[in-house]
Amino acid sequence: MTVIRIGTRGSKLAMAQTTTVARGLESKTGVETEIIPIATQGDRSMESLSQIGGQGVFANALRDSLLAGECDVVVHSLKDLPTAEVPGLTIAAIPKRADERDVVCARDELTLATLPAGARVGTGSPRRQAQLRSRYPELEVVDLRGNIDSRLAKVTGGELDAVILAAAGLARAGRAAAITEYLGIAGWPTAPGQGALAIEVRTGEEKLAAVLDHKPSRTKTDAERYVLAFLDAGCSAPLGAHAVIDDGLLFLDARVYALDGSHYFTSSHALYVNDVDDPPREAAQRVSDELLAQGAGELAGVRA
């Protein structure tokens, strides 16, 4: 029997999520899988992501390996995947999305509202930095990189009072016990595609992973990612987007922040998925047009 080779980043988080995908493929199709860790520039360098030159630092090495035939399937965190199509590659599956919220891991069970003024809150994400400055201007934002364990260690070690992370990543890494607050999605929209994985294959080989595709998760994350594409924004742009499907209605909400937290632009639209040809694209087009009409194109990270 042939073995499906699954390429992944080597981080603990990536290995955990890829193992879940491998188990899913094995149990649904009876295939055998082998996991192949691939080092990416984003893993090797500790410089800030904007320094390395941003987009796709995590994804490109995986894609090269797939195109070179060194593996058959790669697993990405969808939010780290640039929106531009890559010739020869196709997303065969977006599995059922996990929790898309951001969370706070603070000392002493504290929350953003109960941390004292001047408390040091770590995050390397421009969106999270802008959201912190906008909602909690009395807190000090500290730029931060590194894996989940090293970030949490800065709180237990006393160097920081809190860090902001993705709920999904913490759960996959087995560190959900460190969470002290879940940030409500309406007041704190997260990165397009956050909480979802993307399983990519060489075009024509979609059958290798299509069984793991979850249609609602794909529709929602497509809508969020089209906003990223229409705004010409990178994965590190200060943009939050969130889609919901309820009773055939697709809701899409997006917010673009000034990096200093001084202001933001927001737009939302709802449409019946049966009323238009490409609901995610249509919803995102309306939201993006409105954001640009408001002046969002002037903000850092947009139309860069």
Ligand SMILES: NCc1[nH]cc(CCC(=O)O)c1CC(=O)O
């Ligand atoms: N950019 C880092 C990144 N990429 C994917 C996740 C995990 C969450 C997810 O899969 O969406 C994280 C960590 C974080 O944002 O805290």
